[in-house]
Amino acid sequence: MAERAPPKRRDWSWRSQAFRGLVYQVLAVVLVAGGLWYLAHNTLVNMQARGIQSGFDFLAQPAGFDIGESVIPYDALDPYWKAFLVGVLNTLRVAIVGIVLATLLGTLLGIGRFSRNALVRGICYAYVEVFRNVPVLLQLLMWYLTFTELLPPVAEPLSVGGLFWLSKNGFAFPTPLWNLGLAITAAGGAVGLVLAWAYHRWARRHFEKTGQPRSMVLVPLAIVVVGLAAGWLVAGAPREWSVPVPGTFTMDGGASATPEFMAVLLGLVFYTSAFIAEVVRAGIQSVAHGQTEAASSIGLSKNLAMRLVILPQALRVIIPPMTSQYLNLTKNSSLAVAIGYPDVVSIANTALNQTGRAVECIAIIMLVYLTTSLSTSAFMNWYNARAAIKER
Amino acid sequence: MRLLAVAAALSAVFAAPAHAGKTLDAIKARGQVVCGVNTGLAGFSAADSQGKWTGLDVDVCRAIAAATLGDPEKVKWVPLTAQQRFTALQSGEVDVLSRNTTWTLTRDASLGLNFTAVTYYDGQGFMVPAKLNLKSAKQLKGATVCVQSGTTTEKNLTDFSRANKLDLKPVVFEKLEAANGAYFSGRCAAYTTDASGLASIRTKEAKDPKEHVILPDLISKEPLGPAVRRGDDEWFAIVKWVIYGLIEAEEYGVTQANVEQMQKSSQDPVVMRIVGSSEDTGKLLGLDKDWMVRALKATGNYGEIFERNVGPKTALNLPRGVNAQWNEGGLMYAPPVR
Numbered sequence A: 001m002a003e004r005a006p007p008k009r010r011d012w013s014w015r016s017q018a019f020r021g022l023v024y025q026v027l028a029v030v031l032v033a034g035g036l037w038y039l040a041h042n043t044l045v046n047m048q049a050r051g052i053q054s055g056f057d058f059l060a061q062p063a064g065f066d067i068g069e070s071v072i073p074y075d076a077l078d079p080y081w082k083a084f085l086v087g088v089l090n091t092l093r094v095a096i097v098g099i100v101l102a103t104l105l106g107t108l109l110g111i112g113r114f115s116r117n118a119l120v121r122g123i124c125y126a127y128v129e130v131f132r133n134v135p136v137l138l139q140l141l142m143w144y145l146t147f148t149e150l151l152p153p154v155a156e157p158l159s160v161g162g163l164f165w166l167s168k169n170g171f172a173f174p175t176p177l178w179n180l181g182l183a184i185t186a187a188g189g190a191v192g193l194v195l196a197w198a199y200h201r202w203a204r205r206h207f208e209k210t211g212q213p214r215s216m217v218l219v220p221l222a223i224v225v226v227g228l229a230a231g232w233l234v235a236g237a238p239r240e241w242s243v244p245v246p247g248t249f250t251m252d253g254g255a256s257a258t259p260e261f262m263a264v265l266l267g268l269v270f271y272t273s274a275f276i277a278e279v280v281r282a283g284i285q286s287v288a289h290g291q292t293e294a295a296s297s298i299g300l301s302k303n304l305a306m307r308l309v310i311l312p313q314a315l316r317v318i319i320p321p322m323t324s325q326y327l328n329l330t331k332n333s334s335l336a337v338a339i340g341y342p343d344v345v346s347i348a349n350t351a352l353n354q355t356g357r358a359v360e361c362i363a364i365i366m367l368v369y370l371t372t373s374l375s376t377s378a379f380m381n382w383y384n385a386r387a388a389i390k391e392r
Numbered sequence B: 001m002r003l004l005a006v007a008a009a010l011s012a013v014f015a016a017p018a019h020a021g022k023t024l025d026a027i028k029a030r031g032q033v034v035c036g037v038n039t040g041l042a043g044f045s046a047a048d049s050q051g052k053w054t055g056l057d058v059d060v061c062r063a064i065a066a067a068t069l070g071d072p073e074k075v076k077w078v079p080l081t082a083q084q085r086f087t088a089l090q091s092g093e094v095d096v097l098s099r100n101t102t103w104t105l106t107r108d109a110s111l112g113l114n115f116t117a118v119t120y121y122d123g124q125g126f127m128v129p130a131k132l133n134l135k136s137a138k139q140l141k142g143a144t145v146c147v148q149s150g151t152t153t154e155k156n157l158t159d160f161s162r163a164n165k166l167d168l169k170p171v172v173f174e175k176l177e178a179a180n181g182a183y184f185s186g187r188c189a190a191y192t193t194d195a196s197g198l199a200s201i202r203t204k205e206a207k208d209p210k211e212h213v214i215l216p217d218l219i220s221k222e223p224l225g226p227a228v229r230r231g232d233d234e235w236f237a238i239v240k241w242v243i244y245g246l247i248e249a250e251e252y253g254v255t256q257a258n259v260e261q262m263q264k265s266s267q268d269p270v271v272m273r274i275v276g277s278s279e280d281t282g283k284l285l286g287l288d289k290d291w292m293v294r295a296l297k298a299t300g301n302y303g304e305i306f307e308r309n310v311g312p313k314t315a316l317n318l319p320r321g322v323n324a325q326w327n328e329g330g331l332m333y334a335p336p337v338r
Helices: A006-011 A017-049 A080-112 A118-132 A136-150 A180-210 A218-234 A259-286 A289-297 A302-339 A344-355 A358-387 B002-014 B023-030 B056-069 B084-090 B105-110 B153-163 B176-185 B195-205 B233-251 B259-265 B269-274 B291-299 B302-309
Strands: A158-160 A164-167 A170-173 A255-257 B033-038 B075-080 B113-115 B120-122 B124-129 B144-148 B169-173 B190-194 B212-214 B222-224 B227-229
Touching: A080 A118, A080 A259, A080 A302, A080 A344, A080 A358, A118 A259, A136 A259, A136 A302, A136 B176, A170 A259, A180 A218, A259 A302, A289 A302, A302 A344, A302 A358, A344 A358, A344 B105, A344 B153, A358 B084, B023 B033, B023 B056, B023 B233, B033 B056, B033 B084, B056 B075, B056 B233, B056 B291, B056 B302, B075 B084, B084 B113, B084 B227, B105 B113, B120 B195, B124 B153, B124 B195, B144 B153, B144 B176, B153 B169, B153 B190, B169 B176, B176 B190, B176 B195, B190 B195, B195 B212, B227 B233, B233 B269, B233 B291, B233 B302, B259 B291
Parallel strands: B033 B075, B144 B169, B144 B190
Antiparallel strands: A158 A164, A164 A170, A170 A255, B113 B227, B120 B222, B124 B190, B124 B212
């Protein structure tokens, strides 16, 4: 009691802004927590009163249903959590491939808006206006209808050189047979990658020290290719491929992308790239024209000026809205359920109906999207901090 | 469409703590039976261009409305997808779920609902394009199969595929319409659902029904029937006994046409109990003694409902088969209305 210092006491009066702030914050937390507790408790009581069983114990039970496509081996006797995992991986597959493709396409379109060729400018402009103004669900349905109505049936597929096949069953392509030879080739590639990275570091140091530019892209790329080729030759040049052959109901051998996957991917890529093109355009326009003039005054070519002066500065403006586009693409992938792609929503819907655990399954969907979105966001924030202007 | 499932789940979140609700009181106060039906399955529940609902499942709801409220039209139809149906019933959005729903242990035991009685004994089958010239579903090795999600169908398909080592690949659609569209566009080599559903889809959705055949294999038992929410045994009994009444009326020859005359003149004690001219069976259910007369006048007995909606004279052309009366070689056996 005695050690309580008198000056501190003044801080705990209602007149102290800090004290009032603390009280309001505690109050807000208590209210939110209380509200959440009430909702959870009330749900449980109601569900119990109506004889609805609840809980996540069903996740360990065998799922009992097949899934049309999966990136990991999955069997109907596997538990529900594994079925959910298959769904999450299918969502991530379409989201990651989609983000990469949409970024490439969107950046090209965005830069195309500055082309000196009026036709290129016009095409880029028209593309952006068409694809961002048609609802994405309609675009998915349009692609799906295109694939399922226009392509030939699997019994008489279109073929490119007997290696690639296109039919209502999807796009089938040959895959190398995985064996020791391929493992050695991959190891060669990995060694090449390490060497390329070391060279890249050395080239950068060398440039910073002496100002003499060394190739930063072509030489490292060549090192990786040489590594791969060396590994392939050491392994005795394996050339065994699994080539798809048309069967009665399906393509035998090789691998294939289903029409569902392609429709979701194309729909999301075309839609999102229109937004990304606008983000890139805005980013480039945000760089003052003086920068371009300054770059040419020191003798940089137009390409070099874009790469070394304009884009690094534009990136600071581009990255934050780009993050939103990536998040949108990931979340829009949940529309895949409309065209039969087994993403996490589709799997959760099936699980919901087989088990009747509606609240649990919807909670899982929410958790999955929240986790992916927050991870994407965290990664982009890190990248943003890296690309941000360094004030010294 | 997921929205409704979410809304239903949320309504469980926000609903006031439960009390033993009297569904019948609520129905009388509201003046309407709220009936959950299929979004569109010809013969079972489908709305025509004027918004008038017809079908076997629909007639069951009409009979219930006639028995409880005295008017078969006092029904509010709530079309539900396969996924929405149970949450809609659990959350109290519908009073009775009459939507070609299979009675299984999991559903009966863990979803907070009770199945009342079987109105149609079905089995899962396959439909394939006729030009494939298939004789059995066991020839479908490696084939892609279109299926609607939220049904028992997915698991049956998997079981059948495993048991016969067929490696069937399901393409799962959220909506019936999407699954139909994908099959008829040729995305899938086969379509699977209950055999009655296949007949309905072939009749209504195919450009030329002759281009598609339903294979003879039935891979599961699918007893379809209405379900009610748990916790109201009186309402459970009413729905159950309206259905049994319709079935027993057929057994004893009481029809839509002759029910009034039977009520006046029949001396058969069983018939007299059904039409309420001797014992007042309705009173025990919380209804009046004319409950079955009104139901029968509205829809006719079970046999008439069957013939009108799915029987051999309709486009669906389903044989009576196991859905005949027990004394005619079928499974329809109603406990006595007494």
